[in-house]
Amino acid sequence: MREWSFYMPTKVHFGERVLKREAGVIAVYGKNAFVVTGKSSSKRNSSLDDLLDILKELDLKVHIFDEVEENPTFSLVENAAEECRRVGADVVIGVGGGSPLDTAKAVAILAVNESLKPEELYDSSNYSHALPIIAVPTTAGTGSEVTQYSVLTSHEGRKGGFASPLNFPKHAFVDPRYTLTMPHELTTATAVDALSHAMEGILSSHSTPLSDTLAQKAVELIHEYLPRTLDESDNLEFRSKLMLASTLAGMVIAQTSTTVIHAMGYHLTTFKGLKHGTANGLIMVETLKHIRKFAPEVVEKALGPFESEEKLGEFLERVGIYGTDVTATEKELASWADVVLKASHVKRTPGIFTKNDIITIYARSLKQG
Ligand SMILES: [Fe+2]
Incomplete structure (x- = not known):
């Protein structure tokens, strides 16, 4: 018989309006949140409003980076990480489909490893710490909210995923209501x-x-x-x-x-x-x-x-x-x-x-x- 193990450290909160009920836990990660999302979808499906409401209630400072497009590139994650570093965020929150979630993961590492280049993310021995990540998926497909993967597109246009245990979100708030508008x-x-x-x-x-x-x-x-x-x-x-x-x-x-x-x-x-x-x-x-x-x-x-x-x-x-x-x-x-x-x-x-x-x-x- 083959031996096996199972590792999935993300706490999953699943259900209608779960952000409102459960997101108080975000406050333990600090006072300054960096929210990573796309230009329109998280606004259309109310996930961003729900998140901003709860962050306000928790009295967190919020910076929104809403420039994520499908298939995030190395330059996009570099820009986002620089902004995240500049505002001194304590926690990175990805809201949206796979692209914002995967961007949030790369940003969480790059923001606290200043000299690290996106291409160096692919060798996880290059870094050992990251900001905590929170995931709010708004599509039903990627599963990125419970994985250690982030898929990015290189300067040469090549799509490839990197894996690191640091990429597992601390919490995933999974509310199927956000997929109704897809x-x-x-x-x-x-x-x-x-x-x-x-x-x-x-x-x-x-x-x-x-x-x-x-x-x-x-x-x-x-x-x-x-x-x-x-x-x-x-x-x-x-x-x-x-x-x-x-x-x-x-x-x-x-x-x-x-x-x-x-x-x-x-x-x-x-x-x-x-x-x-x-x-x-x-x-x-x-x-x-x-x-x-x-x-x-x-x-x-x-x-x-x-x-x-x-x-x-x-x-x-x-x-x-x-x-x-x-x-x-x-x-x-x-x-x-x-x-x-x-x-x-x-x-x-x-x-x-x-x-x-x-x-x-x-x-x-x-x-x-
Ligand atoms: Fe996939």
């Missing part, structure tokens, strides 16, 4: 990201009995509630099921990391502008078919209620994942495959992946340019 496309893209976290967690060679239990529940919830949420987008009960799935799937990848699906998906985001979850969704079916040749049992387990790659494909079609036509040239596919093969994700994925296999999976999933 449009269909974002609901689908984020839910399919969570689905890929859960399935990849089962596929990963780092999976454990506990992470599998959480992952299987997350797959079941998305299978049942993503279509229902798309039919009835203002149903808070359905939204809360997707939010739970996303948080569970985040806890899964905190143990297992992601696999070749994420490594391949990153190129479709960086070079073709696809949303992260949509990118993973596009290549999921063909990747599973390839893994099945080597490890059919684990593919069956990952598919769970979807039963087969064909039925998963029908589900992804129904929720709109294949709505965007993506074309890529052979040259592009070959250069992406070279990068994918160097990623540690491949080692965690069952089966053998040659350069030609990666190119074939891309080619079957996309249109040829």
